Amino acid sequence: MKIPRSTPKKARVEIIPMIDTMFFLLVFFMVATLSMTTQNSLPVNLPHASGVQSDKQQVFTLSLTKEDKLFYDKEEIFSPADAARRLEQQGKENKRTSVIINADRSVEHGRVIELMDAVRQAGITKIAVAVNPS
Numbered sequence: 001m002k003i004p005r006s007t008p009k010k011a012r013v014e015i016i017p018m019i020d021t022m023f024f025l026l027v028f029f030m031v032a033t034l035s036m037t038t039q040n041s042l043p044v045n046l047p048h049a050s051g052v053q054s055d056k057q058q059v060f061t062l063s064l065t066k067e068d069k070l071f072y073d074k075e076e077i078f079s080p081a082d083a084a085r086r087l088e089q090q091g092k093e094n095k096r097t098s099v100i101i102n103a104d105r106s107v108e109h110g111r112v113i114e115l116m117d118a119v120r121q122a123g124i125t126k127i128a129v130a131v132n133p134s
Helices: 016-036 080-093 109-121
Strands: 058-064 070-072 075-077 097-103 126-129
Touching: 058 080, 058 109, 070 080, 075 080, 080 097, 080 109, 097 109, 109 126
Parallel strands: 058 097, 097 126
Antiparallel strands: 058 070, 070 075
8 A cells, every 4th residue: 555645845945035134134224324424513503695605616627729729618719818817807706716727638738838827827726737547
């Protein structure tokens, strides 16, 4: 006489409890991270004013092309003196003005120095020369 045997069940990995656990851990770490941030200021209710001046830094771009054309923020100008006049006006309005010089690699070194000198004469001390990283 044969005894009927039941076929063994195959093992399964239940994924739903794993998803629930991962979601719980995600929420836990998000809340824990937010509670660790510190505010380095006192809570103050600031008053409103209509004539507020923002002290944001202004960045202007001077570009020298290989055709020896000069551009002030995408507007063609004709000499470094024109750039100096515009920058001097901007420097009076905002003391945190800086200039980025984009010069084509085929432009003569003297032209770039002449442009940098004009920017310094306008009273702008923050000057950067744009390059491509190698």
